[in-house]
Amino acid sequence: DTAVSQTPKYLVTQMGNDKSIKCEQNLGHDTMYWYKQDSKKFLKIMFSYNNKELIINETVPNRFSPKSPDKAHLNLHINSLELGDSAVYFCASSQGGSFELFFGSGTQLSVL
């Protein structure tokens, strides 16, 4: 079983479209994250949820909306996609204040 799984792995779409990325973890962790990795490999935290509550909301356009239906799932919905949204999006999870993150394999988003 994959500990942190994301779907889809690849997402190619047109500017202006709305898309979602799903993430699930089966580690029993209470905290989940979304990170964005740009073309230069730089990783930046976007959101963090602890027990379904938003903890971190970095300076991210409000076109990005995370949703956590339960503590095992954290989805990312993106409205009105722009060229600059093209990146790899990683979901991760951790337990409590451990900071030891377990990452999914990433979703490569390409906006044309």
Place this chain on the structure above:
Amino acid sequence: AQSVTQLDSQVPVFEEAPVELRCNYSSSVSVYLFWYVQYPNQGLQLLLKYLSGSTLVKGINGFEAEFNKSQTSFHLRKPSVHISDTAEYFCAVSGGTALIFGKGTTLSVSS
């Protein structure tokens, strides 16, 4: 606020040679430190972590790192690298409620 600087963006090395990937951090409070590895087209995998205690930390695949509080460094080392160690390596520091990552070092091992 915490920050991480990886001093080398690319490190080319020959197989079986030793390697050191350098990482410096900035923080006004005690931190946890991590090294992650990212193989091509994959997610990040934890190599090792420093939480407290012994400043020399051993990780997977023969890697180790030394926490130096006075120099605010956490350099990663391996005495003899393999072709399979070719990957992107990220140093990270605990900040608030999430990890803050450095910009990564590309380790390229050739024969």
